[in-house]
Amino acid sequence: MKHFIVSLSSILVASTLTLSAANLLSQAKDSGLVPLPKDRAGIEAMLKEYGVKFSAFSQEKAELGKKLYFEPRLSKSGLISCNTCHNLGLGGADGISAAVGHKWVANPHHLNSPTVYNSVLNSAQFWDGRAGDLADQAKGPIEAEPEMATPAKLAVQKISSLPEYQSEFKKIYGRSGVTFDNIADAIATFERTLITPSRYDAFLNGDDKALSKAEKEGLQVFLDKGCAACHTGVNLGGSMQAFEVAGKYKFADLGDFKGDANGMVKTPTLRNIAETAPYFHNGAIWSLTDAIKEMGSIQLGINISNKEAKQIATFLQSLSGEKPQVIYPQLPIATDKTPKPEL
Amino acid sequence: MKHFIVSLSSILVASTLTLSAANLLSQAKDSGLVPLPKDRAGIEAMLKEYGVKFSAFSQEKAELGKKLYFEPRLSKSGLISCNTCHNLGLGGADGISAAVGHKWVANPHHLNSPTVYNSVLNSAQFWDGRAGDLADQAKGPIEAEPEMATPAKLAVQKISSLPEYQSEFKKIYGRSGVTFDNIADAIATFERTLITPSRYDAFLNGDDKALSKAEKEGLQVFLDKGCAACHTGVNLGGSMQAFEVAGKYKFADLGDFKGDANGMVKTPTLRNIAETAPYFHNGAIWSLTDAIKEMGSIQLGINISNKEAKQIATFLQSLSGEKPQVIYPQLPIATDKTPKPEL
Numbered sequence: 093m094k095h096f097i098v099s100l101s102s103i104l105v106a107s108t109l110t111l112s113a114a115n116l117l118s119q120a121k122d123s124g125l126v127p128l129p130k131d132r133a134g135i136e137a138m139l140k141e142y143g144v145k146f147s148a149f150s151q152e153k154a155e156l157g158k159k160l161y162f163e164p165r166l167s168k169s170g171l172i173s174c175n176t177c178h179n180l181g182l183g184g185a186d187g188i189s190a191a192v193g194h195k196w197v198a199n200p201h202h203l204n205s206p207t208v209y210n211s212v213l214n215s216a217q218f219w220d221g222r223a224g225d226l227a228d229q230a231k232g233p234i235e236a237e238p239e240m241a242t243p244a245k246l247a248v249q250k251i252s253s254l255p256e257y258q259s260e261f262k263k264i265y266g267r268s269g270v271t272f273d274n275i276a277d278a279i280a281t282f283e284r285t286l287i288t289p290s291r292y293d294a295f296l297n298g299d300d301k302a303l304s305k306a307e308k309e310g311l312q313v314f315l316d317k318g319c320a321a322c323h324t325g326v327n328l329g330g331s332m333q334a335f336e337v338a339g340k341y342k343f344a345d346l347g348d349f350k351g352d353a354n355g356m357v358k359t360p361t362l363r364n365i366a367e368t369a370p371y372f373h374n375g376a377i378w379s380l381t382d383a384i385k386e387m388g389s390i391q392l393g394i395n396i397s398n399k400e401a402k403q404i405a406t407f408l409q410s411l412s413g414e415k416p417q418v419i420y421p422q423l424p425i426a427t428d429k430t431p432k433p434e435l
Numbered sequence: 436m437k438h439f440i441v442s443l444s445s446i447l448v449a450s451t452l453t454l455s456a457a458n459l460l461s462q463a464k465d466s467g468l469v470p471l472p473k474d475r476a477g478i479e480a481m482l483k484e485y486g487v488k489f490s491a492f493s494q495e496k497a498e499l500g501k502k503l504y505f506e507p508r509l510s511k512s513g514l515i516s517c518n519t520c521h522n523l524g525l526g527g528a529d530g531i532s533a534a535v536g537h538k539w540v541a542n543p544h545h546l547n548s549p550t551v552y553n554s555v556l557n558s559a560q561f562w563d564g565r566a567g568d569l570a571d572q573a574k575g576p577i578e579a580e581p582e583m584a585t586p587a588k589l590a591v592q593k594i595s596s597l598p599e600y601q602s603e604f605k606k607i608y609g610r611s612g613v614t615f616d617n618i619a620d621a622i623a624t625f626e627r628t629l630i631t632p633s634r635y636d637a638f639l640n641g642d643d644k645a646l647s648k649a650e651k652e653g654l655q656v657f658l659d660k661g662c663a664a665c666h667t668g669v670n671l672g673g674s675m676q677a678f679e680v681a682g683k684y685k686f687a688d689l690g691d692f693k694g695d696a697n698g699m700v701k702t703p704t705l706r707n708i709a710e711t712a713p714y715f716h717n718g719a720i721w722s723l724t725d726a727i728k729e730m731g732s733i734q735l736g737i738n739i740s741n742k743e744a745k746q747i748a749t750f751l752q753s754l755s756g757e758k759p760q761v762i763y764p765q766l767p768i769a770t771d772k773t774p775k776p777e778l
Binding site: 165170171183187198367369418419421422426428433 | 502505507508512513514519522523524525526529530531535538539541709710712721722755758760761762763764765766768769771775776778
């Protein structure tokens with residue numbers, strides 16, 4: 093009889109756990125959390141569904157885009173590439189508060205470099221959302237004086253002067269060849285491959301064991317507190333949202349960024365967030381738990397305790413995803429027509 | 436009969452060609468030109484023969500060294516890695532005249548970044564040869580104020596603060612763990628893998644067809660003019676040699692570099708030379724043919740004609756070697772103990 097009772101209670105505990113796991117999963121889904129598509133076709137279908145307009149994907153174009161992503165000659169100095177501020181080895185960001193570019197000048201608005209990983213899934217690009225897609229985004233830093241400082245015309249001149257690029261652009265883009273639009277399109281195509289599936293996605297896809305008990309508890313707190321109001325969708329962020337809804341951001345005075353015309357700010361993705369300190373648009377907060385607590389007070393108007401912040405941070409670790417393997421590219425050899433670096 | 440004569444003359448021409456090819460090969464070997472060893476064991480044997488003292492090679496150590504090679508947190512700012520100035524995609528150099536480092540400060544002596552490829556085979560490191568091996572060399576730029584600007588103590592503090600590095604160093608170096616010496620040793624171990632076999636090596640190994648007719652003609656001019664007096668050995672350079680032997684370098688006044696205490700300067704390797712403009716210790720000459728002509732007048736006291744310079748340059752193209760495939764590393768995640776970047 094004792095044996096029977098034990099067994100029965102085991103069954104009860106087990107089914108309660110299963111029920112609670114199922115609850116958590118359905119609660120997560122009800123909050124708008126969506127797993128990453130499992131392959132390229134899935135990504136393309138999702139982008140289509142979201143109404144994102146992209147040029148056709150090809151591996152060849154992504155390879156060209158990879159070279160350009162690592163191409164320091166796209167900068168005026170010849171020293172700065174996309175990868176300088178969006179380092180694929182550092183969670184797709186640079187680990188400093190405000191981006192530093194040409195001539196060691198910091199971003200004039202003290203803006204922090206967001207991660208490039210999964211950025212294709214954001215519905216807005218830049219902190220003020222002024223670009224709707226990655227190809228449009230890619231042009232900004234190339235031309236911006238305190239970033240790569242290369243006017244579009246010079247960028248085209250530099251890339252066209254390298255015969256290997258010339259023939260690759262011709263092959264991929266036909267008659268238009270090397271244009272600033274095509275340069276940006278190739279970079280954006282490479283960036284479309286920078287997707288990082290994580291244990292969190294496996295959980296959303298029904299693998300209950302993909303998250304530890306502590307991570308599930310953290311997800312529960314994350315949902316209960318209302319974080320998924322903004323950090324939602326496939327990227328747990330990436331869309332424009334009101335900022336300082338419930339209180340003033342502690343470091344609001346660092347830099348002069350005030351969001352878009354309506355004060356809206358792009359919600360950062362939470363994917364790989366544990367790898368991309370410092371946080372907030374001005375990179376003023378280095379600790380993930382501090383960032384979580386600050387969000388509680390300024391966005392949700394609630395006090396998130398140290399314990400709860402730690403629980404949420406534990407859950408966020410599960411969003412550190414597997415990075416695609418990138419073979420470092422060999423870049424085309426300069427010719428005597430290649431414009432010289434200007435330091 | 437006519438047929439016989441034609442055949443006979445063909446045979447004569449063929450044997451003359453073969454003889455001349457054999458002559459060129461033996462002349463090249465007599466001038467001290469040596470092909471790259473074919474594998475890691477061969478490289479290690481060659482280093483031993485040259486009396487280079489290295490720690491034991493292991494793939495694990497090279498992998499750790501690769502991370503450190505791409506590790507911007509080894510710089511004070513968190514923005515500059517070994518790969519910034521010795522870019523593996525740009526022939527192992529940076530393509531600018533004088534290296535630029537921390538706070539955008541140029542090398543105070545206006546020194547050009549030499550290629551990292553095959554640098555393990557140089558008998559001296561740095562332009563003034565002050566380091567005898569790569570591990571010793573690697574420490575210089577990390578600490579130098581206008582390069583990475585990280586004092587040894589801070590470098591150790593930063594790397595030790597990253598748990599993944601800590602455990603890797605412990606596994607590889609045992610009790611000593613993360614030390615500045617071990618950091619340099621790991622980087623040097625990675626650099627030992629950066630060997631680039633080329634068509635030129637195949638030729639030296641007896642494959643007569645590895646070089647085109649024009650390249651062989653160029654090699655013949657290269658040998659006849661006496662270039663191999665300094666550009667000799669396995670790296671066609673890499674040893675200390677007298678500079679301005681026969682005349683004054685046209686751009687001698689750019690920067691204040693005067694060689695070592697005896698005025699000797701490290702001869703740059705000619706491997707991948709077509710990829711590593713600009714040339715000379717102060718990066719003042721952008722054209723390979725101009726560089727060849729300048730060497731003729733200042734080192735050999737001869738006039739190298741435009742035609743001859745082009746012939747030599749054609750030969751030098753055959754020294755562009757196959758680069759080892761490098762998978763871009765994922766770098767360890769910072770903790771709250773990691774010293775913050777200082778811009």
